[in-house]
Amino acid sequence: MNAERAHLVDAVLQRFFSLSKKRATPLGAHYEHLWGLLERNTQGGKRFRPRMVMGAYAGLGGTDMDAAAYVGAAFELLHTALIVHDDVIDRDFVRRGIPNISGAYRDSAVDRGVATDIAEHRGVSAAIIAGDLALFNAYRLIDKSGVGSPLRERIVEVLDEAMFASAAGELIDVDFSIDPGMPLVDDILTMERLKTAVYSFETPLQAGAILAEADEEVVTTLGDFGREIGIAYQVVDDVLGVFGEEEATGKTTIGDLREGKRTVMIAFASSTPAWSRLGELIGHADLTLAQADEARDLLVQCGARAFADDLARSYAQRALTRLAEPCIPQRLRAELHPVAETVLDRVR
């Protein structure tokens, strides 16, 4: 069923990109190429946000899965925009092992003999433009969904809320990255909720419910479920970023340690005796594999890993409680249970 839904979303995005590339052709070969890179950036994902939209919609009895696919694709395009610009902010030229938009442009400029620093800046510039295009077109996909007033306006409000929160979270994250102090666990959770959970869980679920013309109570409860499970996901994500299996997550498990990324585990560890050594180890780009192992051992020994696992488990449990509320129909519960179970599986 998930595959069927993902297929519908893929079809929406394919039509959108095919049309955009056709429009871009008369404006220059590089522009068409940029659209192609942007399209590649939307491919191969798990269509996570569209699955939230479509799961909520179908679970509430919605039957126009094409319309739901458009709304889901809008969230997917917002996601693309946010990660493309996030990579610019993080100065990343690679994502999941392959060059991202900045990286692809940089590499092709270097191949043509351009100096690396200029080529990098060109890559970053192209990525800013590409992210802008994805961002601007997220709304357009809702317009193209065929959903009429007043549902359209309400869904657009929710997409607006998603972007509004994510920008706030990104700004807090930028502050963390330059602030020499250690943020509190709660501040990290707030940042992660705003930056990622709101647009990945809370708002796509609400958009699906609104599209299904659900009662306000259901929309609110789904938002609550999304908030709890979204925070749980982010905490688990940070744990996997250090302890995960690279093959399963597609991410290195050394990057976050080298970056000294502020996570719940690190904030917890910073208030334990392990920090005197751990604080020395992390945050260095040349952290060795052996040092990374030492850092992992310290995170386990000081209780940081168990703390994060417990925290994720408790948020996931609270999310399940929301699903048990009487306003949630059985079919919707069945749709969303697996989302919470995935988190619980990872911290069992």
Added chain:
Amino acid sequence: MNAERAHLVDAVLQRFFSLSKKRATPLGAHYEHLWGLLERNTQGGKRFRPRMVMGAYAGLGGTDMDAAAYVGAAFELLHTALIVHDDVIDRDFVRRGIPNISGAYRDSAVDRGVATDIAEHRGVSAAIIAGDLALFNAYRLIDKSGVGSPLRERIVEVLDEAMFASAAGELIDVDFSIDPGMPLVDDILTMERLKTAVYSFETPLQAGAILAEADEEVVTTLGDFGREIGIAYQVVDDVLGVFGEEEATGKTTIGDLREGKRTVMIAFASSTPAWSRLGELIGHADLTLAQADEARDLLVQCGARAFADDLARSYAQRALTRLAEPCIPQRLRAELHPVAETVLDRVR
């Protein structure tokens, strides 16, 4: 009359920012501050794009100037987004003599003891986020205009076209800035049209005409007028960027020479004997005032300045011809004549 219209647009933007800052408050003091900086970036402008929307609308008999102000404000916000990100791409920290968003964030981080390179990156990151917010909200202002279907959809299509063209132009400009070769005059005109003229002239005029429910012929003719006068404006702008009076334009007249900016004048000069010296002079950040004077003399002597003036004049004349077409009512002609006259005044 222009002042009255600008006032309406100011009121729309003020309401929008006041609401956004209120929404931002619970998400962090820095976020509210970022919204304040973004607001400051929209103030003090000439409300050029809204004036195009409102001039076309009023000239075609439109009477709901509040709705026109919302549509105008949408173009103004798009403009803000584009210049904020353009500054990131150009690595500018100052605009019109005062720190832009990147500059303001950099300076406050430096004041708190952050190293300059990290502070600059923080400034750039904040500017990327701020530009995203402006971009995402441009559509929202059209939604808030109260304009219903199917006019709303048509106006949104035009705003989409504005962004689509501008991104293409920005990408070509990035290519110019790293390409060691000299672009052709026609390629420079295409870049300038796409990057700026489409969203500043063609599409705001068309949006105003659509809002006034004008005939398709009028919408097309206004687009043609906008294209011609928009190109003329850009050519004049480049001339003033080297020969203008700084007090009148608010821009330095040495920046473009130091940057070695590819303009119609420079492309023309590159095919004349003056280039052997001129090509040595420009494109160096340490160009002196005396060297800038020498470069200006060379641009005059080789005929580049006269070529650009002639080109601007001829585009402005062609624009006037469009206004003379029978489908354009006298009142609209009266609205738009001054726009063309401004260009002609500058090259007389």
